[in-house]
Amino acid sequence: DAKTTQPPSMDCAEGRAANLPCNHSTISGNEYVYWYRQIHSQGPQYIIHGLKNNETNEMASLIITEDRKSSTLILPHATLRDTAVYYCIVSSSGAGSYQLTFGKGTKLSVIP
Amino acid sequence: GAVVSQHPSRVICKSGTSVKIECRSLDFQATTMFWYRQFPKQSLMLMATSNEGSKATYEQGVEKDKFLINHASLTLSTLTVTSAHPEDSSFYICSASGRANVLTFGAGSRLTVL
Numbered sequence: 001d002a003k004t005t006q007p008p009s010m011d012c013a014e015g016r017a018a019n020l021p022c023n024h025s026t027i028s029g030n031e032y033v034y035w036y037r038q039i040h041s042q043g044p045q046y047i048i049h050g051l052k053n054n055e056t057n058e059m060a061s062l063i064i065t066e067d068r069k070s071s072t073l074i075l076p077h078a079t080l081r082d083t084a085v086y087y088c089i090v091s092s093s094g095a096g097s098y099q100l101t102f103g104k105g106t107k108l109s110v111i112p
Numbered sequence: 113g114a115v116v117s118q119h120p121s122r123v124i125c126k127s128g129t130s131v132k133i134e135c136r137s138l139d140f141q142a143t144t145m146f147w148y149r150q151f152p153k154q155s156l157m158l159m160a161t162s163n164e165g166s167k168a169t170y171e172q173g174v175e176k177d178k179f180l181i182n183h184a185s186l187t188l189s190t191l192t193v194t195s196a197h198p199e200d201s202s203f204y205i206c207s208a209s210g211r212a213n214v215l216t217f218g219a220g221s222r223l224t225v226l
Contacts, residue, residue: 041220043207087155099215100146104155
């Protein structure tokens with residue numbers, strides 16, 4: 001799997017948008033960009049993933065650059081419950097048998 | 113949908129004893145499950161890939177005789193930490209794919225070996 005680079009920590013004011021960047025300059029053509037988050041002492045929670053196009057769901061938006069070398073996860077209105085470590089992972093998938101390699105992630109602190 | 117359940121969530125045991133952790137896919141079948149370990153203030157590290165009906169595949173540096181994995185059905189994988197020692201104290205997390213291209217994780221099991 002390709003490696004990713006994320007800032008170790010970020011702060012965001014409650015109610016504002018949180019924009020979490022991720023660099024994945026060595027991503028391969030068949031690799032997806034996945035975002036998970038881990039709230040303290042819990043298992044990772046899936047947020048969103050994408051291949052080429054921007055994606056949006058009820059939790060977040062994922063913006064992938066045209067060259068696919070970087071992406072941004074956007075939490076439109078951050079709340080205190082969004083405080084967590086956010087992991088950006090690139091991985092190819094194959095019939096559910098793929099695996100995910102976690103880096104150090106970005107520790108997002110949402111401040112009241 | 114796609115819920116993964118782990119049990120127990122917390123376990124404390126004495127050094128030298130064995131501990132079994134269960135991972136269940138509640139609403140889907142999983143031919144493959146993954147076991148991760150996470151030490152305090154560190155990221156998740158993949159330990160092994162559990163395959164239904166066959167032997168597990170272990171990552172480099174993970175002792176297969178110490179961390180026994182059994183995947184006897186399409187909804188259950190178990191991890192047994194044998195002859196546990198304090199250095200095995202960690203947060204153990206399993207995952208499985210219940211949706212296309214998405215891994216779902218369990219809530220984790222915190223093991224403390226005294």
